[in-house]
Amino acid sequence: MSPGQPGAPPREKGGRQRPLLLRGAQGLVTILEWSGKLIAVATLGVMFGALLVNVVLRYAFGTGIPWAYEIHAVLLPWLVAGGIVIAAARSRNIAISLLPDLTPARYQRFLLLAVEIAIVTIAASVLWSSQPILRASSFQTLSTLGIKQVWGYSSLVYAFGGMVVIGAMNILQLLGGIDRPGPDPARTSLS
Amino acid sequence: TEVILAHGANPGNPRYVAAEKWAEIFADCTGGAHSVNVAPSSTMGDDTEMLTSASAGVIQVTANSQGAMSQIVPEIGLLGLPFLFADLPAAWAVLDGEVGEMLDQRAQRAGLKILGFWDNGIRNVTHTAKHVTDPADLRGMKIRTPPDQMTIDIFEALGAAPAPLAWSELPTALQSGVFDGQENPLTNIYSAKLHEITPYVTITGHKYEATPVVAGMIWWAGLDAATQACALQATAEAGALQRSLSLEADEDLRPKMEAEGASFAIADRDAYIAATASVYDKYAARFPELVAALKQAAGQ
Amino acid sequence: MSATMIWVFLALLAISVPVAHAMLGGAAVALWLDGKPMAVIAQRLYSPTQSFPMLAIPFFILAGNLMMSGKFGVYLVNIARLLVGHMKGGLGQVSILGSVMFGGVSGSAVADASALGNALIPVQKKEGYPGGFAAAINSASSTVSVLIPPSIPLILYGLVANVSIVNLFIAGILPGVLLGAGMFVAVWLVARRRDLPRSPLAGGFRAFRGQLLVAIPALLMPVFVIGTLRFGVATPTEVSVMAVAYALLVSGLVYRDLSWKGIWEAAVNTAMMTGAVMFIIMASSTIQWVLTAERVPQDLAAWVAATITEPWLVILALNVVMLVVGAFLDLPAAVLLLGPLFVTIGQAIGLDPVQLGLMMVVNLSIGLYTPPVGTTLFISAAIARVGIGEVVKSLLPFYLVALALLMAISFIPALTIY
Ligand code: NA
Ligand code: NA
Numbered sequence: 046m047s048p049g050q051p052g053a054p055p056r057e058k059g060g061r062q063r064p065l066l067l068r069g070a071q072g073l074v075t076i077l078e079w080s081g082k083l084i085a086v087a088t089l090g091v092m093f094g095a096l097l098v099n100v101v102l103r104y105a106f107g108t109g110i111p112w113a114y115e116i117h118a119v120l121l122p123w124l125v126a127g128g129i130v131i132a133a134a135r136s137r138n139i140a141i142s143l144l145p146d147l148t149p150a151r152y153q154r155f156l157l158l159a160v161e162i163a164i165v166t167i168a169a170s171v172l173w174s175s176q177p178i179l180r181a182s183s184f185q186t187l188s189t190l191g192i193k194q195v196w197g198y199s200s201l202v203y204a205f206g207g208m209v210v211i212g213a214m215n216i217l218q219l220l221g222g223i224d225r226p227g228p229d230p231a232r233t234s235l236s
Numbered sequence: 237t238e239v240i241l242a243h244g245a246n247p248g249n250p251r252y253v254a255a256e257k258w259a260e261i262f263a264d265c266t267g268g269a270h271s272v273n274v275a276p277s278s279t280m281g282d283d284t285e286m287l288t289s290a291s292a293g294v295i296q297v298t299a300n301s302q303g304a305m306s307q308i309v310p311e312i313g314l315l316g317l318p319f320l321f322a323d324l325p326a327a328w329a330v331l332d333g334e335v336g337e338m339l340d341q342r343a344q345r346a347g348l349k350i351l352g353f354w355d356n357g358i359r360n361v362t363h364t365a366k367h368v369t370d371p372a373d374l375r376g377m378k379i380r381t382p383p384d385q386m387t388i389d390i391f392e393a394l395g396a397a398p399a400p401l402a403w404s405e406l407p408t409a410l411q412s413g414v415f416d417g418q419e420n421p422l423t424n425i426y427s428a429k430l431h432e433i434t435p436y437v438t439i440t441g442h443k444y445e446a447t448p449v450v451a452g453m454i455w456w457a458g459l460d461a462a463t464q465a466c467a468l469q470a471t472a473e474a475g476a477l478q479r480s481l482s483l484e485a486d487e488d489l490r491p492k493m494e495a496e497g498a499s500f501a502i503a504d505r506d507a508y509i510a511a512t513a514s515v516y517d518k519y520a521a522r523f524p525e526l527v528a529a530l531k532q533a534a535g536q
Numbered sequence: 537m538s539a540t541m542i543w544v545f546l547a548l549l550a551i552s553v554p555v556a557h558a559m560l561g562g563a564a565v566a567l568w569l570d571g572k573p574m575a576v577i578a579q580r581l582y583s584p585t586q587s588f589p590m591l592a593i594p595f596f597i598l599a600g601n602l603m604m605s606g607k608f609g610v611y612l613v614n615i616a617r618l619l620v621g622h623m624k625g626g627l628g629q630v631s632i633l634g635s636v637m638f639g640g641v642s643g644s645a646v647a648d649a650s651a652l653g654n655a656l657i658p659v660q661k662k663e664g665y666p667g668g669f670a671a672a673i674n675s676a677s678s679t680v681s682v683l684i685p686p687s688i689p690l691i692l693y694g695l696v697a698n699v700s701i702v703n704l705f706i707a708g709i710l711p712g713v714l715l716g717a718g719m720f721v722a723v724w725l726v727a728r729r730r731d732l733p734r735s736p737l738a739g740g741f742r743a744f745r746g747q748l749l750v751a752i753p754a755l756l757m758p759v760f761v762i763g764t765l766r767f768g769v770a771t772p773t774e775v776s777v778m779a780v781a782y783a784l785l786v787s788g789l790v791y792r793d794l795s796w797k798g799i800w801e802a803a804v805n806t807a808m809m810t811g812a813v814m815f816i817i818m819a820s821s822t823i824q825w826v827l828t829a830e831r832v833p834q835d836l837a838a839w840v841a842a843t844i845t846e847p848w849l850v851i852l853a854l855n856v857v858m859l860v861v862g863a864f865l866d867l868p869a870a871v872l873l874l875g876p877l878f879v880t881i882g883q884a885i886g887l888d889p890v891q892l893g894l895m896m897v898v899n900l901s902i903g904l905y906t907p908p909v910g911t912t913l914f915i916s917a918a919i920a921r922v923g924i925g926e927v928v929k930s931l932l933p934f935y936l937v938a939l940a941l942l943m944a945i946s947f948i949p950a951l952t953i954y
Contacts, residue, residue: 085807086800089594096591096777100770103399103414114400114588115383122585124594125818128811131804138554138812141864143908145552156551163553167561174564175578177292184291184346185284185307189383189400194288194307197585201578240829279828281583294576402588405771408702412770 067221070214077207078134084203085127088120112189119187119197126204133211158219165212172205239272239455242280242289243299249423250485251299251447252276254354254478258299258449258470265466290452291347297452297467299354302445303384309342311526314519316386316443318393318512319505320534324355324483327444330533338526339448349456352471354447355482357421359387361442362434364416367501369438371395371511380406380418386515387419390442393512410434421445422489423482431498440503442512449475538830541566541823555869559819563826572829580822584814588773589695594810595776596686600642601802602783603754604651607791611751612637613655614737618747622736625727627660628673629720630735635677636716639684640758643691644809645867645904649678649912653919661920663733668926669726671916672905675927676934677719678912679901682867683712685762686779689871689900691772692817693893696875700890701772702765707890707952709762711898711945718937726933753786813868820872833880841884850885851946854878855899862903866911870900891952895945902938905931 099113132138148156178198185194241259245251259272280286280295283304289295306313321327330336331353340350361368361379368374375395381387383400391398401409409415410433417434419442425431449471456464490500520527545562549555560577567574584590613634620629634652642648653674660670682689685705694701726732761779764770770778788794827833844850861870875896882892905913907924917927945951 082804082807085811086803089598089803089807092591093595093598093777093780096774097781100774100777112383114402117588117591118586121591122582124807125585125811125814128807128809129815130811131808132812132815135808137808138556138815140552140554141549141909142552143864144550159551160553163548163551163561164557167553167557167564170564170574171560171577171581174574177573177575178288178294178578178582181288181291181347185288186310188303188307188385189388194284198578198582200585201582273829275828280825281579282586285579285583285586289576289579292573292575292579294573294579405588405773408771412767 063223064221067218067223070217070221074134074211074214077211078131081127081130081134081207083127085124085131088124088127092117092120092124115187115190118194119190119192122197122200123203126200126207129204130207130211133208136215154219158216161212161215161219165209165216168205168208168212172202172209175201175205237270239270239297240275240280240295241272241297241299242275242286242295244276244278244283244286244301245299246277246427249427250478250481251354251356253481254474255299257477258297258474261470261473262466265469266463270463287348287450290450291454293452293454295452296455297351297449299447299449301447302356303382305343305448305450308346308348309339311342311523312339312446312448313384313386314523314526314530315446316384317519317527317530318390318442318515319509320530321444322535324358324444324479326534327446328353328355328479330530331446333533335530335533343448343450344453347453349451349453351449351451351467352475354449354471354475354478356445356447357423357482357486358441359419359421359443359445360425361419361438361440361503362417362425362430363436363438364410364413364434365436367436367438367499368417368440369501369503371504371507378414378416380409380415386519387443389515389518390512391419393514394508395511406430407433419443422486422493426489426493431493431496435498437493437498437500438503439500440508441505442508447478537566537570537572538827538832540569541826545823555865556815556819559816559823563819563822566826576825577822580825581818584695584817584821587695589691589701589771590814590817592686592691592701592772592776593688593813594806595773595780596643596688596691597809598802598806599757599776599779599783600644600647600686601806602780602787602799603641603757604638604647607793608641608751608754608787609651609655611747611754613652614747615751615755617735618737618741622734623724623727624734625723625730625732626735627656627663627665628669628723628727628732631656631660631673632677632680632716632719632723635680636684636713637755639681639712640761641754642681643686643688645679645681645901646911646915648681649674649915650919652678653916657916657919659735663735665732666730666930667920667922669730669930671913671920671922671927672930672934673719673723674919675905675910675912675916676931676938677716678916679904679938680712680716680719682897682901683708683715683894685709685758685765686776687897688813689867689897690893692813692868692871693875693896695817696872697879697889697893699893703890704893705762705765705772706954707894708897710951711894711941714944714951715898715938715941718941719934722933722937750790753790757782757786816869817872820869823873824876827877833877836877837880837884840881847885847887848947850881851887851895854881855895855942855946858896858899859902859906862900863906864909865903866909867897867900867904870903871896888949888953891945891949894952895942898938898942898945902935902942905934 095113095116099110145153145156179195182194182198241255243251243255255274259274263272283301286298287300287304290298302312302315343350371394377396379391379396379398380401381398388398541562544565545558548558548561563577616630616633620626620633623629631652635648638648657670657674661667685708687708690704690708691701694704761775764775840850879889904911907928917924
């Protein structure tokens with residue numbers, strides 16, 4: 046839980062001028078990471094405020110805010126989605142890094158490429174298959190807040206769409222000869 | 237083909253028994269063309285999630301709850317109007333009649349087919365320190381409710397201080413004295429051992445709740461007429477069993493809970509009805525025809 | 537369907553696809569081949585985010601982040617040094633006592649390993665500790681944090697097993713203290729043999745008094761957390777929210793090192809950790825759906841109950857499986873993967889779910905400092921700049937202590953059920 050370190054910038058071999066496309070790819074990842082940060086901090090702040098006020102009201106005055114127990118139904122999915130996008134942008138998802146550690150350096154890029162392709166495929170198939178659920182959730186309304194459930198479910202579209210885009214950008218960078226930083230246990234584990 | 241019937245009840249609950257019965261009847265009736273996989277204990281998600289799953293075609297049928305269903309068809313929440321039904325059979329007569337059909341039509345627009353209504357019992361109030369036979373006893377009482385607007389409205393009309401809290405947090409909150417009491421059907425009170433913390437049980441019967449049995453519209457529309465009839469028949473027959481078990485359970489529970497230290501009293505129903513009349517006015521403003529129809533059907 | 541899912545999951549895991557993606561990939565392939573609606577994936581992914589008690593995870597992480605980003609860490613090390621620094625191998629003991637105290641603020645072993653490791657390992661090496669031993673102490677002792685409340689793995693177990701988080705937290709205190717005490721003895725024995733130096737705090741008690749006064753508010757946090765939970769004053773989620781408020785108050789009013797930048801960084805870091813942990817929870821709920829649809833947990837539990845007749849053999853088998861899985865998989869992921877299955881098996885042999893929870897967390901936290909994949913092991917070795925093999929040699933006494941505690945918890949219910 047060391048305080049947030051920014052993801053190490055991708056290294057480049059040989060110090061050539063980076064092509065525009067690859068700079069654009071990194072830029073897009075950075076923008077997504079910032080959107081994740083803003084969403085996450087906002088939702089965390091609102092939930093903290095609502096629950097704290099509710100606890101104080103309940104213990105001090107015996108009343109409460111009815112929606113304090115329902116607000117998480119919409120905001121927690123967005124906090125998680127924001128966190129998932131930040132983690133994806135910084136390559137900080139929990140993985141078993143045994144094989145990359147054993148792979149000779151010159152083959153590592155192929156392994157990383159395979160992993161990124163798998164991530165993009167999986168995220169895209171989840172995104173594609175979620176449509177019936179999104180449609181169904183547009184009929185449901187939270188009882189005290191009066192908000193449609195689809196506002197919460199759409200966080201899945203953001204999270205998995207973000208993962209597809211970040212994965213695609215990583216593939217671009219790998220094909221363009223830029224090494225992504227290798228896994229570092231202090232940054233990738235959450236035990 | 238395999239039909240998934242999902243619900244949130246645990247073994248021993250009347251709903252659990254009825255779901256097993258539904259599976260048996262439906263499989264028999266369709267001559268083995270369909271097998272039923274019953275998923276109990278919320279293993280397929282909570283009530284709200286099971287409804288999403290049913291309308292998305294992930295599961296086929298769910299024995300659900302009135303609260304979750306009213307997030308999709310708000311009119312279903314009106315079944316919980318205070319003291320609407322004189323007793324359980326009165327409620328059943330209404331649900332099995334025109335009102336039930338009307339609710340089914342609303343549900344179909346949201347991708348769900350209501351196969352029928354089982355029971356979830358009538359709600360009663362428990363208190364840490366006293367009985368609440370008269371509405372005046374509730375004045376200022378800090379009472380936990382589910383996050384359900386109808387329940388909150390009822391207790392505000394009665395002069396209590398209702399506050400919603402997640403079900404999972406309830407026992408701790410009652411123990412800490414944050415609340416003076418709560419309200420639930422006897423089966424829930426007994427299974428969560430709430431009568432050990434709030435031993436004063438008043439039979440208020442303030443709010444009825446049904447267990448709508450719901451199928452996904454995509455699945456339902458794809459069935460032939462004979463199979464549809466089987467689903468309706470299974471729901472009705474299992475429902476008759478569930479309702480009688482539910483009645484029995486309520487009667488069995490009182491002596492059981494008394495033996496475990498709970499003390500029972502009967503509320504002054506007429507006084508309560510008078511004190512909650514304003515709730516009808518509020519909902520009649522939003523659903524004038526349906527409230528009137530419900531009152532008439534319930535014989536008020 | 538379940539077999540396909542497990543094979544695809546393992547294959548993806550082996551080529552180092554992240555755990556959550558591997559779970560989703562396994563479930564997706566299995567559903568697709570079986571002609572089942574794949575929409576179930578999105579539905580199950582969403583489900584855990586609807587749980588109110590789940591909110592305790594981000595707020596406890598945030599409280600720990602806020603506390604540790606300030607001066608509290610420095611004071612904590614100094615207090616530990618004053619209490620035990622005068623012993624032989626004093627800095628080793630400081631590392632263990634520090635973990636016990638830190639455990640009351642933080643719910644994660646990795647946070648402990650990097651915070652205390654960075655503060656202590658370089659000094660220990662300067663005082664003549666072999667690098668491997670310094671890293672070994674740090675990688676093993678930091679796991680005390682996940683036993684002493686608050687604890688993220690115990691919250692996760694409580695949620696998957698449907699067990700009271702309060703009871704789990706209270707049951708974690710004694711094993712946490714016992715683990716710390718056992719490691720204390722281990723360090724003492726090694727220190728005597730290797731003649732490691734004493735390192736009392738400069739300035740002695742006079743310096744201590746001032747530091748203690750400042751550190752007391754932070755050290756009171758575990759008392760506050762356990763107290764409010766134990767006496768049922770508040771629920772775990774409410775306590776986690778109050779812990780954040782408390783951390784903000786303490787660092788704002790006592791340490792005066794609160795800044796908007798610090799709060800922002802703590803919040804972003806909390807979000808990322810919450811996202812990564814919750815993603816695994818969400819993905820594993822998809823896997824559970826496939827398994828439940830085919831009644832795998834029930835069948836497996838029935839098979840275990842019918843095949844292994846002696847409950848103690850079942851308990852032993854569960855422990856062996858966990859030691860193997862824990863060697864490869866990170867602690868929260870392993871709890872989520874094995875939890876639901878083990879709870880069903882535990883029920884079949886009448887094992888108390890609270891005892892099982894502590895058994896799981898003690899067992900799987902050993903995996904944090906075993907090769908081939910061990911998080912606190914990697915962090916500590918990196919800080920000490922030594923090879924993994926060298927650390928593992930020095931870890932032997934700590935493995936013995938942890939295994940002894942594991943056996944005690946597995947077979948003496950009185951240690952976890954009061
Ligand atoms: Na802890
Ligand atoms: Na390991």
